[in-house]
Amino acid sequence: MPWIQLRLQANEETAEKYSDWLSAAGAQAVTFIDAQDTPIYEPLPGDEVIYWANTVVMGLFDAAHDMDKVISYLKSIHPDKAEMAYKLEQLEDKDWEREWMDNFHPMKFGERLWICPSWREVPDPEAVNVMLDPGLxxxxxxxxxxxxxxxxxxxxxxxxxxxxxxxxxxxxxxxxxxxxxxxxxxxxxxxxxxxxxxxxxxxxxxxxxxxxxxxxxxxxxxxxxxxxxxxxxxxxxxxxxxxxxxxxxxxxxxxxxxxxxxxxxxxxxxxxxxxxxxxxxxxxxxxxxxxxx
Ligand SMILES: C[S@@+](CC[C@H](N)C(=O)[O-])C[C@H]1O[C@@H](n2cnc3c(N)ncnc32)[C@H](O)[C@@H]1O
Missing domain, CATH: 3.40.50.150 (Vaccinia Virus protein VP39)
Known part of the structure; x- marks a missing residue:
């Protein structure tokens, strides 16, 4: 299915709020990335999520979604209507799951140890192989x-x-x-x-x-x-x-x-x-x- 991605410029104060807005506007998924590529690490259970000072909040919409309506809706609730910094991107129609699986390969650590996803051939059957697929x-x-x-x-x-x-x-x-x-x-x-x-x-x-x-x-x-x-x-x-x-x-x-x-x-x-x-x-x-x- 083709997708449209809406990127909203945010900061540590606005990121959570924008995420809620995108969900309310019909986004099927919302993710955060840091405009400066600062590493993120999972928060401890119960800890507040720390957002970056320069965050991009991305909403993923089905390409059939009326994006004009989404933008009008966001502008209607955004405090700086005219200043709302956003970007719309058409994502290529790909099988994203397939693509992701294609990019996940067996990895070698040290001299003997391999971590191998189940859908790949084990590169060295004589090595120490841990079979592990990404999960939650x-x-x-x-x-x-x-x-x-x-x-x-x-x-x-x-x-x-x-x-x-x-x-x-x-x-x-x-x-x-x-x-x-x-x-x-x-x-x-x-x-x-x-x-x-x-x-x-x-x-x-x-x-x-x-x-x-x-x-x-x-x-x-x-x-x-x-x-x-x-x-x-x-x-x-x-x-x-x-x-x-x-x-x-x-x-x-x-x-x-x-x-x-x-x-x-x-x-x-x-x-x-x-x-x-x-x-x-x-x-x-x-x-x-x-x-x-
Ligand atoms: C970065 S992951 C590491 C997972 C795995 N050991 C690895 O090396 O990839 C950290 C793990 O520690 C757990 N964790 C965080 N705080 C903890 C605590 N106080 N006691 C026990 N586990 C904790 C988290 O739930 C999470 O699964």
């Missing part, structure tokens, strides 16, 4: 924060090890650890949907009997050989005492979801308990790691 929970391998953790896990000898995956999302790191030889993984997430996604993905990979999943309120107390936490700098800071409790003596720890300018503070906090390695950077994201001393 975060974690496909395309985000640098996940990639940094996958590469780290690939570089470890996980044979027989117990691993904690704090903020497991889709379960991508848990599954990678299990396929790389871990005896058991404990996945923890604040979002029940993430736990469900992790379980389903574990079943697809035949690993569900070695994966335990918990909401934070039910998390067990244990010492793991390896702990990985890809959440945001804020929770990594707040939850430092909780996360560190999972790391056994000489256990390994990796933290991700941290921007470069947030790394020094976290290095200091976790440096209280661990001998920290130099940080690893991918795009503007960093991974911190260390050994509990």
């Amino acid at each position: 929970a975060f974690g496909t391998g395309t985000h640098p924060t996940t990639a940094l953790c996958l590469t780290w896990l690939d570089g470890l000898d996980l044979t027989g090890k117990t691993v904690v995956d704090f903020g497991c999302g889709s379960g991508i790191l848990s599954l990678a650890a299990l396929k790389l030889g871990a005896k058991k993984v404990i996945g923890i997430d604040i979002d029940p949907q993430a736990l469900q996604a992790s379980l389903e993905n574990a079943k697809r990979n035949g690993c569900e009997d070695r994966l335990e999943l918990y909401l934070p309120k039910d998390q067990p107390s244990l010492k793991a050989d390896v702990v990985v936490a890809n959440i945001l700098a804020g929770p990594l800071k707040e939850l430092a005492p909780t996360i560190i409790e999972f790391v056994g003596d000489n256990g390994l720890l990796a933290l991700s979801g941290v921007l470069e300018n947030q790394a020094p503070e976290l290095q200091t906090i976790y440096g209280q308990w661990c001998a920290m390695d130099p940080i690893q950077v991918q795009d503007e994201w960093v991974r911190l790691s260390g050994v509990r001393s």
